[in-house]
Amino acid sequence: MIYLDYAATTPLDARVFEAMLPYLRPDGVFANPASTHGPGFKARAAVEKARAQVAALIGAEPGEIVWTSGATESNNLALKGALEFRGAAPASKTLHIVTSRTEHKCVLDTCRYLEAQGVSGRSGGQPVRVTYLKPSANGVVTPEEVLAALTPETLLVSLMWVNNEIGVVQEVERLAPMLRERGVLLHVDAAQAAGKLPIDLGRTPIDLLSLSAHKVYGPKGIGALFVRRRPRARLNPQMHGGGHEQGMRSGTLATHQIVGMGAAFDVARTDLAADAAHIGGLRDALWSRLQALPRVQRNGGGEGIAIAPHLLNVSFEGVEGESLRASLPELAVSSGSACSSATQEPSYVLRALGRDDELANASLRFSLGRATTAADIERAAGLVIQQVQWLRELSPLWAA
Ligand SMILES: *Cc1c(COP(=O)(O)O)cnc(C)c1O
Secondary structure, eight states, X not given: OEEOBTTTOOOOOHHHHHHHGGGTSTTSSOSOTTOOSHHHHHHHHHHHHHHHHHHHHHTOOXXXXXXXXXXXXXXXXXXXXXXXXXXXXXXXXXXXXXXXXXXXXXXXXXHHHXXXXXXXXXXXXXXXXXXXXXXXXXXXXXXXXXXXXXXXXXXXXXXXXXXXXXXXXXXXXXXXXXXXXXXXEEEEEOTTTBTTBOOOTTXXXXXXXXXXXXXXXXXXXXXXXXXXXXXXXXXXXXXXXXXXXXXXXXXXXXXXXXXXXXXXXXXXXXXXXXXHHHHHXXXXXXXXXXXXXXXXXXXXXXXXXXXXXXXXXXXXXXXXXXXXXXXXXXXXXXXXXXXXXGGTOOOHHHHXXXXXXXXXXXXXXXXXXXXXXXXXXXXHHHHHHHHHHHHHHHOHXXXX
């Protein structure tokens, strides 16, 4: 089996596994990090070390990292939390969000929820309106297009850094200062950007940024939300309880998971350039091999548009999507994102780029990782080329 689905999830890095073990063993560090005794202090120290490791990868301060269960929760907390905080102010009218049609489902579904519910505050409640910007065929939503969508009621813009299906890198570094100048909050889903691209929040005025450990060779079930301190981004908590995480996210901290995320982000920081060179090189090799086939299209990107090193999304004309995937049992690849493939519908991301249903369906997302080898890529390319040629030969449409 050749695993080329690193954008869906990654295995634990061996160094991460080792770092987590002392916090999982029955005789290990198991105390509650909130407890005020020796073992508790020890667990607390491990949590704080991990907080500093996560902050270091993105140029943040440790106090700006709030632990969550993953990027889905971080995105929910950022959007609902920011709107509810503002909604509590009696002066506010309609609350407006600007986002894009190619965001991860968890951002889009949270926006739909907010639109349906509005935000209830002390003063009764405010309706929420959302603008879903359509990207160009290359997958990009420009900062200028975002600015054009702002209204006096816009509270927040949510734009992902790297798209999880096509890898397109949005210009959030150029957008951030423009929004800061206009007093609009910027939330960025960086689940696919962390560890893949350099991120420096010391220089980029993003207010809220979502992270996940399991996309970066850390454990599943742990993530973080960066919440800027200066100027302070204010959120209403979504999980109420013991007041953990500065009151923003209650619940006993999962020390072993947190230690794993810290170790994973530490490795990602030291290996970032080497990973990008290795993974990006193999990705480019895969794309040049696949171009041996006529009528293949790369989805997303183009002149002057950056694509994250681990992603390649290709449409194959003249084949039926389901048959193509069924003909490649040795390849772990996905048609769209794992999160939406349960629905078996053509990818809404590719549709938003203007691909028709048929072509969107006849697409494969290859995502590469640290353990991918040149031999994997050679074999994967060979299999795909062989099967596409075979399916095209069988297809009366292709013959015509
Ligand atoms: C995987 C992913 C998520 C969800 O992260 P979880 O930690 O699995 O909840 C959100 N956004 C993007 C862009 C992702 O790739």
